[in-house]
Amino acid sequence: MKLFKSSILAVLALGAALTSCNETSDVTYVPGAQDPGAFFASNIETAIVVAEDATSAEIQINRTSDLITEANISAVDDSKLFTIPGTVVFDEGKGVAPLTITFDPNKLELGKSYPVKLSIANASNYGQGVCEFVIIRGAAAVTEKFGEGTGSYTFGNYWKGTMTDVPVYKTYNPNNPDKDVVITFKNVLPPTEEVPPTDITIHIADMTPDEDGNVNISVEPVYVLEDDEGKVYYTDAYTWLVNAGRPDLAEKFKGLSTYNVNTGLFTIMSVYYLPERGATASYGQKYEYLQMDGFPNYEVSVTYSGFLSKPDGSYQALATVVSGEDVATVRAGLVFGNNVELLIKNLTGEDDSKFVEFEGGIEKEVRLSFEEAGTYTLGAVTFDAKGEAQMLDYTTFEVAFSNDNADWTSLGNTDFGDGWILSAYLKPEYTVLDALYPVEIQRNKKDANLYRLIEPWGSNSPLAELNKNPRKRNLEFSIGSKAIFITPQEAGFTGEKGDFTVCNLEGYLKAANPEASETAIFAVLEKNGTEATSIVNDEEQGMYIEVPACMFDLNNAGELYTWNNNPHGYIFMPDATTNVKAKVTARNIARPAKGSMLKSIRRVKAHRVNVTNLHIPVLTNKVKAYSLKAK
Template identity: 25%
Template structure:
């Protein structure tokens, strides 16, 4: 089925205040808007570094309503008096974007000096409280001084596409007057893109559908403990109009560090934003920038509970193994007889670093990467925490990089670790969060609640039930590979009264499934699922909506005729519109969504989808792609047009030829067309209303059958190196109130460790799939 789409379009906060975090106040209804809603977009750079040849700067201005031509007054504040700024900006009829062109004489500007300029859209009737009517920028004549050649390793674009792991050389500049501010030349330029996708510039532009504009990216490391990217254009533009420009930003609480010339960010500390929304990036924590002259050191440290050992006198001991990097010279650690909070772990790590921690144990004189196993007597059973801090090559503790794990110790009685207790509910906002139902109606939103006890981590994933059921993966595999961890504050709420969340802008009258994987402080995990459907829209239009069956009998020389059938669903997009619709499963029943537009005068129904023409994996060896062609030709179409019966207002036929092509997969590329899983030509295809059978009865038997390549009209001149789509769908989420966490004093254990050998490991075949008990599914 289609690759799972997990674009988490969360209401995440961005460093420098570009986005604000959600709170209870977020759920108050906002003011009504009118007029054309003119605004400055969020993506405008706050700082403009200009070269000697630059004499103008174009400031983009946007509007929501773009029907008529319009001129909007602009007030400007330029204390230098060196900039010529128009008193208004004009939109052409039908255009939603205009440019305010500011000009200047470059020779009159001093290098390195900052020139602040501010703007105000002076039209209260046509501005909007939901957009910026004011803008402040700083113009600086080329403030950069070349620092040298550094290294850049990506884990940002990889959140959108499945590409190669890339580390490239980049030119890095430092700011002349602002300490700790750097500029990286063409960080995501063609040298990076061609290596990331493994193809030429022409292939990337034509087959992946990306363009690149030479763009320098600014990194602010003025505080080495809070390094961030303000939201800015990466230089990459998606030709898909639903996505547009890709922007990079550091998320709130995702600030990175600059240590010994190496910049890193925490997992999910970065965000990738586009017109479609935003998603977490740096999911593997691999994003890294090495400033010129930086030395790569390995201060990695990991701790694992090895086993319990019992001596001849029945004394029980815990065994811990410490794995450390090549430049670690020592390790300090403390054992705590309970599970402790993140704040308590950090406090204890600081005490280990300054030597004040009670019951501190030290491992010294380490040389080169390796592992050390230590054991110490423990009598009682229960949860324990180990906090460890590594020492650098100079013997100084690395407090910021401490590690902490918890483990369950059975003790002499052989007690078993308690099972994980977690519950999940998914329901309509009117039922679960009635106080927010007015803002988040049941037709387009779902609320959920996660509650448990002694939980250490919770990972969640939401998608359409049809997509999850057709993914070819278990719920545990899906949430493990594609889910997102809730934050520490949200986890605290889940361990108390419960953590609630609202998924917004969903499809109406559609079943969604929530998957939750929780792990308790004893290392026990559990996966639960909950399913619920959004409410139907109160539809009052004339077009007949609901289920439709599309049928076509394909014939090919030397083959028996084959009947292809497809069942798709048409639903109203909103109660306010009788022309906009959402169509699910068209051409291939993979849970994919299309946008539908009804034209009563032309008796047509037009479908568009960003998935049209893109390849998605069925399994490791095959993939499929839905293609549309101008009827009777090999010309690709950007949309699908269906005909509507003027009398009955029912869909009845096609104006395009549709082929669901089947391709062979090698790695992340399509190497050839091997057949088709669906053929629906305009000449011969019938469409009629259809009611799906009740659960338990047979489904369409024809939807998975395939015909050979000879029967397929696929006009690709070459499919060599055609890449699989790696994009994920976005689901927005806004947080409801979260509870307060509880803390308690930390008591450490006085242990007498001794060096020992690790326990022998048992190697064997690891199961590929782990089934989830169906009883874990909660009722709607």
């Protein structure tokens, strides 16, 4: 998609356009009007650039009262190359006086920054008593178009889609053009018409690339917009965690945000975070990209979507592969285990049974067969018109089947009230309590707190005939001392809007934050005023689990929803089924035959649920794309 924006904010870089403390002060001198004393100008320039043959630089000192006739200055000059007076004398009737710093220009290297710190003794509390800056001999910083001046930004985190024709600028010191470079993507965030756009500012300490053509980058944190969860800011994951005081967690994201000088690709491990919710509250970390125009685009992106069961007992992994416009062909495949080297060998080899090949420059869904549970590495390699391998992207995923009956004990049948899927198909006059159906429940022999419902969306479900892609999936949940966790898991049901992954709020938070305690998760629920999943002992209905927030994701899009009518889910334990059936019979509500209570057309709508993470989501999917060869 192409998005159009107008600018309201220009990010200033390298001090090139900042107000200087040697500019004329806007303070009106009124003797005796403020706390007596001297002070520096309110806006100080971080870099004072002087001409190559200059011998001095001036800093302006202000005073608030004629009672102050002079200002005593102390200086820190590690280079010992500057002569800085210890006293500045004010002329009578003047509110300002210059502090002149002198130096020998032949002793200053061109383009080098020399730090200076000045302090005023007994400064007025009206203004600043300390001024810190660097003096640079040489030309001022230059801002110009970077490359061809435009690129395409691909959103993959808070938003989805691609913005084309993004203006890109570079700010640098011409005396040292490869150091302390600033790249600005103009008018990128956010890609909506409701909120004015904001720039993305990239800092590059050194433009010297590694053997693959990559240089490390960081993203200046920037406020983006305010949503239902609070004020949202944007940066790269490493910078975010360092600023949050968690350098230990930041290490695993170090070096994941890069610019490749050969391909013109900016790769950003982005994070949209909510500092008002906590130092490490965010919407998670995902890659976003800006591809500079004018470079051959051989990039590839691989996203794992889940897996399907085949009639022959084997399985197929589903993935989406997006390749750049200059890609001639793409090969995709998977290997057992976390084995990138074997994957590359297979994808660049001659055995076509180990990969699928298709035309490049498009978005393609691929299905790759496998037969057993375990960890797999799935990826794709792009090729140019000459048949030479160019770029690789890959991801790992884990498959665990619930067919290990030897480790489970059957507890009998529950009565299941499906608040996740069935509730959307019921006629308005019915609820899930009117459409309970039997599902076997099992308890794990090794973990007494772990339970599972056997194929709750299988043949017993009233929706069985509406399942467009039935798969054998169980619903696992664990019962802790305080909380009940239903972590995100495939339902094995594909409806009109796509494939369902289901969970409760506690399970989602636990999956994203495996080290979080039950107490911490409960604190989040209480803070948001959210009702927790509970075990109820009811005299009439017996013991049952009630899930007040039946959350689901469609097609593994990473977005949680609940139905607008907010149905609850129920799992009536086996010892409660007699009471439940008695109550249903007393209400003269017969258990429905399949489909009898279902609407012919779905009318219930879903709304998105924004969930703030407690700590740090585990990074399990994308890893950085890299070049297969040095260019």
